[in-house]
Amino acid sequence: MLLKTVVLLALVAQVLVLENGLLRKPPMGWLAWERFRCNTDCDEDPKNCISERLFLEMADHLAQDGWRDLGYTYLNIDDCWIGGRDAKGHLIPDPKRFPNGIAFLADYAHSLGLKLGIYEDMGNFTCMGYPGTTLDKVIQDAQTFAEWKVDMLKLDGCFSTPEERAKGYPMMAAALNATGRPIAFSCSWPAYEGGLPPKVNYTLLTEICNVWRNYDDIQDSWSSVLSILDWFVDNQDILQPVAGPGHWNDPDMLLIGNFGLSFEQARAQMALWTVLAAPLFMSTDLRTISAQNMDILQNPLMIKINQDPLGIQGRRILKEKFHIEVFMRPLASEASALVFFSRRTDIPYHYHSSLAQLNFNSSDTYEVSTLLLAGLRVSLGGGCWGCSALIRGLP
């Protein structure tokens, strides 16, 4: 019953959505911000500063180390790439850090079968103080990005008023469309308006954006992951129905491979983001990532679930008094993904559940595959041990 209701809502939301044909599945790739921030000191830190070199090296790793072939195809620039505007008002990259320009990076990405994403800000300045896209620059900047053959734009919302954002985001969507180049559009707009109706109109967002940041920036800590998760779950009745092919909620980047999460926490973030149909944007150093973290990010079944063609965002379906939560995402072919998530901080907990308790029809037969084991033992009538499971109805 739950499953049927969810499917219906998703269909209703799909009637009016942005029709650029892009991001039919949650985008996957690499985004510079969480790990590399606004490090512009290429004299002292040439390997890690925001520069052409960083993006070329990440492109090589995306192509060589199996990432691209698993779907991690976006190579996305974030803030701090801009050098200024030329005499005619065209954006130009920092000439020292991006000596060959953005078109060169786009060509390089395309030559490897990757896509290039770029960042700007609907406002006077980007969040780090670089020239923003004011209302009078929207059309010109969209054309610049298209000329450079950029494939995705993340448009932030610092240094603008709510009125400017209300004009600017739809205007940018139209300007991108008018370029004739398919450019996926990531809008930070809702995050600047508190993420919820009535200030945020999710119907409108599905018409103009392919993906949107609803809430705070993620930081390199487990408490940051939990605060984002809590907000998404508290508001799942609003957020879950508006996601679908071509238009996704974005709880922000994966922290996996950085400094703040334990191994189990890293696996939990991957499982939760997967069941939430979230974009999978890594933000880590692919030159030095450990084999263990690569295994988490490259888990093929996890990626398959994240990229499920139905594109239905999962929900938390159970919150037990003893701090175990269960999330469920309906998948194509009558399958479902479950995440058993422990918020306990004391012991590995033996959690018993049943098909009936999880809203499965106990007179049917199911096949269960376990994906990732965690410090939680689950038994579904003796069937499944682990923290994430794929449940498939058998004829």
Ligand SMILES: *[C@@H]1O[C@H](CO)[C@@H](O)[C@H](O)[C@H]1NC(C)=O
């Ligand atoms: C943007 O710049 C204009 C012109 O300097 C100024 O009037 C306006 O207050 C600024 N807006 C914000 C939100 O800072």
Ligand SMILES: *[C@@H]1O[C@H](CO)[C@@H](O)[C@H](O)[C@H]1NC(C)=O
């Ligand atoms: C522009 O919008 C139209 C109508 O929604 C759509 O058919 C077309 O594919 C879009 N083009 C691009 C480049 O996004």
Ligand SMILES: *[C@@H]1O[C@H](CO)[C@@H](O)[C@H](O)[C@H]1NC(C)=O
């Ligand atoms: C939200 O946007 C949709 C589509 O643009 C529009 O039809 C609707 O009236 C808006 N809702 C509100 C409450 O403004």
Ligand SMILES: *[C@@H]1O[C@H](CO)[C@@H](O)[C@H](O)[C@H]1NC(C)=O
């Ligand atoms: C469970 O499955 C049986 C047999 O297919 C069916 O008759 C019944 O209506 C189902 N119950 C629910 C609650 O879906």
